[in-house]
Amino acid sequence: xxxxxxxxxVGLFALMAPVFPALPIVIAWLxxxxxPNVLKSSTYECGVETIGDTWVQFRIQYYxxxxxxxxxxxxxxxxxxxxxxxxxxxxxGFVAGFLFIFLLTDALFYAWKKNALDWK
Amino acid sequence: MELNAVTIGFFVFxxxxxxxxxxxxxxRNLFQGTIWLMVSLFxxxxxxxxxxxPFLAAVQVLVYIGAxxxxxxxxxxxxxxxxRINERYIRTIPSFVASLALFLVLLFGITVPIFxxxxxxxxxxxxxxxxxxxxxxxxxxxxxxxxxxxxVLLTAAMIGAIFIARDEDS
Amino acid sequence: xxxxxxxxxxxxxxxxADAGLAQFASxxxxxxxxxxxxxxxxxxxxxxxxxxxxxxxxxxxxxRVGPLGLxxxxxxLLKLLGxxxxxxxxxxxVLYNAAPLVSxxxxxxxxxxxxxxxxxxxxxxxxGALYFVAIASLGTLAIMTAGWASNNKYALLGAFRVVALLVxxxxxxxxxxxxxxxxxxxMSMLDIVNAQTGMWFVVLSPLAFVIFxxxxxxxxxxxxxxxxxxxxxxxxxxxxxxxxMKFGMFFAAEFLHVFTNGILMALLFFGGWMGPLYYESPxxxxxxxxxxxxxxxLTTLWLRNTVPRLRxxxxxxxxxxxxVPLSIANLILLSxxxxxxxxxxxxxxxxxxxxxxxxxxxxxIMLLINLVMVAYLLGxxxxxxxxxxxxxxxxxxxxxQAASGAGD
Numbered sequence: 001x002x003x004x005x006x007x008x009x010v011g012l013f014a015l016m017a018p019v020f021p022a023l024p025i026v027i028a029w030l031x032x033x034x035x036p037n038v039l040k041s042s043t044y045e046c047g048v049e050t051i052g053d054t055w056v057q058f059r060i061q062y063y064x065x066x067x068x069x070x071x072x073x074x075x076x077x078x079x080x081x082x083x084x085x086x087x088x089x090x091x092x093g094f095v096a097g098f099l100f101i102f103l104l105t106d107a108l109f110y111a112w113k114k115n116a117l118d119w120k
Numbered sequence: 121m122e123l124n125a126v127t128i129g130f131f132v133f134x135x136x137x138x139x140x141x142x143x144x145x146x147x148r149n150l151f152q153g154t155i156w157l158m159v160s161l162f163x164x165x166x167x168x169x170x171x172x173x174p175f176l177a178a179v180q181v182l183v184y185i186g187a188x189x190x191x192x193x194x195x196x197x198x199x200x201x202x203x204r205i206n207e208r209y210i211r212t213i214p215s216f217v218a219s220l221a222l223f224l225v226l227l228f229g230i231t232v233p234i235f236x237x238x239x240x241x242x243x244x245x246x247x248x249x250x251x252x253x254x255x256x257x258x259x260x261x262x263x264x265x266x267x268x269x270x271x272v273l274l275t276a277a278m279i280g281a282i283f284i285a286r287d288e289d290s
Numbered sequence: 291x292x293x294x295x296x297x298x299x300x301x302x303x304x305x306x307a308d309a310g311l312a313q314f315a316s317x318x319x320x321x322x323x324x325x326x327x328x329x330x331x332x333x334x335x336x337x338x339x340x341x342x343x344x345x346x347x348x349x350x351x352x353x354r355v356g357p358l359g360l361x362x363x364x365x366x367l368l369k370l371l372g373x374x375x376x377x378x379x380x381x382x383x384v385l386y387n388a389a390p391l392v393s394x395x396x397x398x399x400x401x402x403x404x405x406x407x408x409x410x411x412x413x414x415x416x417x418g419a420l421y422f423v424a425i426a427s428l429g430t431l432a433i434m435t436a437g438w439a440s441n442n443k444y445a446l447l448g449a450f451r452v453v454a455l456l457v458x459x460x461x462x463x464x465x466x467x468x469x470x471x472x473x474x475x476x477m478s479m480l481d482i483v484n485a486q487t488g489m490w491f492v493v494l495s496p497l498a499f500v501i502f503x504x505x506x507x508x509x510x511x512x513x514x515x516x517x518x519x520x521x522x523x524x525x526x527x528x529x530x531x532x533x534x535m536k537f538g539m540f541f542a543a544e545f546l547h548v549f550t551n552g553i554l555m556a557l558l559f560f561g562g563w564m565g566p567l568y569y570e571s572p573x574x575x576x577x578x579x580x581x582x583x584x585x586x587x588l589t590t591l592w593l594r595n596t597v598p599r600l601r602x603x604x605x606x607x608x609x610x611x612x613x614v615p616l617s618i619a620n621l622i623l624l625s626x627x628x629x630x631x632x633x634x635x636x637x638x639x640x641x642x643x644x645x646x647x648x649x650x651x652x653x654x655i656m657l658l659i660n661l662v663m664v665a666y667l668l669g670x671x672x673x674x675x676x677x678x679x680x681x682x683x684x685x686x687x688x689x690x691q692a693a694s695g696a697g698d
Contacts, residue, residue: 005313006413007169008125013321013402013412017395020329021539025390028371028535041379043442043531062454063198064285065606066191069457071278072614073187076464077179078257078270080420083472085254086625087632087639094629096258096267098622103271105618107278108610116282117610119603151438155385158431178420186427190457193434197450249416250477 064116068108075104129170136163150196158189175250324412328401332546336363339545339591346595366538373534381531382439389436390532390539396429397547403479404553407563407575411480418479419471422554423464426509429543430456436540437528448527451602452511458609459508459515462501465617469498469624470558474641483562485641488649492559494656497620497663499559501613506551507590508605510544514597515605552587553579560586616667627659628652 082097111117140160147153161184168177256262337352337360344351352359377386403418405411415421430453437449471477473494474485485491492499508515529540556562560582563575600608631637637652638644 005125005317006415007174008129009317009320009413010402010415011129011169012317013325014395014399016321016325017398018391020325020398021391021394021542024367024371025375025535025539028373028375031371032534033372033374035374036376038379041376043378043380043440060198060285062450063191063194064282065454065458066187066194067281067285068278068610069461070183070187070191071274071281072461072464073183074274075271076468077183078267079468080471080477081175081250081254082257083254083468084475084477085251085257086472086628087475087641088251088255089258089629091629091633093258094625096264097625099268100271101618101622103268103275104278105615107275108614108618110279111282112611114282116285117606119606149382152382152385155435174415174417175420178417178424181424182420182427185431186424186460187457189431190434190453193438193453194450251475 061119068111068116071104071107075100126170129166133163133166133170136160136166138163150199151193154189154192154196157192158185161185161188175253320412324401325398327406328398328546328550331549332542333363335545335549336366336542342588342591343595346592370535370538375534375536376531378441378531380441382441385435385439386531387536389432389439390536390543393429393432393436394539394543394546396425396432397543397550399425399428400550400554404550404557405480405483405562406579407572408480408484408569410572410576414478414480417477419467419477419482419558423460423467427460429547433528436532440528440531442531445528445530448530452528455511455515455602455605456509458606459505459613462609462613462617463505463509465614465621466498466502466505467558468621469495472621472625472628476642479557481642483557483564485644486561486564488638488641488644488646489653490559490561490564493653494649495620495624496657496660497616498624499555501617501620502555502559503586503590504613505609506555507593508609510547510551510590512548512590513594514600516594516599548590549583549587552585552590553583555586556582620663623659623663624656627656631655 078100079097082093082100086093086097137160140156140158140163143156144153144160147156161180165177165180165184168174168180257267258264340362341351341359352362355361355365377383400422402412403415403421405414433456434449434453437445437447437452440446470482470491473491474482476482476485482491529537532540556579562582563579565574565578565581568575568578628637631652632639636655638648641649
């Protein structure tokens with residue numbers, strides 16, 4: 001199996017994967033009762049009539065968590081090849097990796113001290 | 121079969137990439153725009169697979185769909201009008217000119233060899249593995265400086281973001 | 291699966307079929323076989339989940355339909371088929387319908403890289419370990435989409451909280467994942483399992499396993515991190531508006547995800563199919579993997595049914611102020627120890643070919659390092675707990691004083 005053949009398998013799998021959950025939904029669509037009315041298909045929320053718009057402004061804390069996560073996510077991208085090749089490296093490989101992680105830990109420490117990690 | 125599969129894949133991913141891009145610019149709904157953008161970027165991940173760079177494909181999905189999409193939705197919810205972009209923000213002609221200019225720049229940048237001819241051995245025949253990438257990142261004459269510089273950049277990005285996003289009082 | 295494909299391919303080509311068609315057909319058969327495993331298990335899992343939860347809570351659980359209630363899932367499935375499916379008029383129809391599909395698909399897709407035995411697996415991707423992290427992030431997007439498309443305040447609020455939780459816990463998860471990748475020197479799941487011939491990675495890096503375990507519990511949204519089902523605060527979370535089969539799909543995805551994580555942990559840390567006599571027959575190897583995965587899965591159920599839910603601020607604080615620093619420290623210590631031992635010639639540079647005796651000295655040193663770290667951590671936790679208790683006692687005292695003062 002060459003590399004592209006492997007990915008052809010993944011691609012085919014990706015095409016099939018949504019079909020599995022879709023199948024029971026489609027079968028249910030054939031059998032299920034249909035008796036819609038205005039009240040039933042209104043937004044349920046918590047059982048009481050909905051007040052106002054759903055799209056309210058959210059707090060910025062979510063965004064900050066998202067940002068910190070993004071930075072760490074990009075860091076992972078560099079660390080994965082580093083970890084894969086780690087056994088072939090000399091001590092210098094460790095030092096470089098350590099510096100890389102250490103700098104980012106600094107950023108985490110800064111966020112901590114600035115209370116950016118607190119849920120408010 | 122192999123050429124066939126690649127060709128089919130290329131068409132599928134092109135449709136995803138271009139269709140997603142079209143979706144982004146035509147929808148009036150910011151969240152739907154985000155989803156379209158992800159469709160487009162997923163297509164790009166497919167290109168990476170076709171180019172025998174599965175690591176970059178995984179990175180594309182991990183970083184863009186896993187992180188950027190989430191970040192954009194968080195950012196979208198910080199804005200006021202999610203479902204209808206206000207009419208006064210729509211500037212068809214300037215954006216058309218700008219995107220056309222960018223497209224032409226990219227087109228010429230890729231097709232016209234400005235910095236001399238490309239030697240024909242530019243495209244390597246050897247498929248590099250993730251391990252080679254890792255070794256190149258830290259070994260002597262490799263890319264240690266860019267590797268560490270990336271870390272500095274990420275640190276600066278995070279500190280800057282927190283500095284701007286935090287309230288003054290806390 | 292690999293061998294089956296070549297076998298089937300060859301057979302079809304020999305019997306006169308088009309080579310491309312034969313390859314496609316064999317790929318399709320492979321896909322169906324690999325996906326059959328998670329799809330069949332999910333039916334059993336729903337029963338296991340309910341039965342275990344019932345036993346822990348001193349109930350009997352499903353016991354009416356079929357022997358031991360085994361047919362209960364099918365009865366539920368039939369019931370769900372007959373349920374009316376309501377799409378709220380204000381919902382975003384397309385995204386609303388797509389979200390449960392993507393949610394379930396993202397979990398099934400993980401099984402592409404799961405090697406069942408040394409010879410039977412979907413594909414052995416070079417980037418296997420990174421692949422399943424990337425695919426899992428599709429599930430995060432699905433939850434966000436579901437919450438948004440429902441056009442419901444609670445659903446959106448629930449989705450936002452869940453997504454914040456999921457992305458946060460992905461950081462320690464991936465840092466812990468780097469430990470087996472580093473030890474095996476490869477991201478391929480097959481290599482990672484084979485590298486554990488000498489010693490299971492859970493012994494070499496127990497802390498990485500614990501971090502992985504905790505964060506994957508959070509990734510599936512199980513107690514104590516079950517913000518997904520915060521009935522008391524957010525009615526239900528991101529899936530309030532869903533009904534019928536689509537609602538069921540979210541739950542099937544969750545059940546399957548928990549079990550998938552059990553299997554992944556068995557592969558990454560417990561040597562996968564390794565066990566006595568695994569080389570005798572693929573069936574025995576498969577049984578070992580299943581057994582290990584199931585045991586880990588059952589412990590997560592145990593955890594789910596015994597611990598209470600945390601508040602979102604506690605969950606976030608625990609992750610960013612404890613788990614993430616711990617996972618970073620663990621990675622640095624592991625890499626430092628490994629490199630020093632390798633330079634001294636004690637640790638093998640190639641785990642794939644290392645036997646038990648080669649790894650033994652490394653194992654002992656690694657275990658000692660982990661022990662020291664755990665002792666230190668317990669010290670920190672104890673101090674923190676004492677401070678917290680003292681603060682809350684003082685708080686209660688002032689409250690009591692205020693109350694008595696008001697009474698006068």
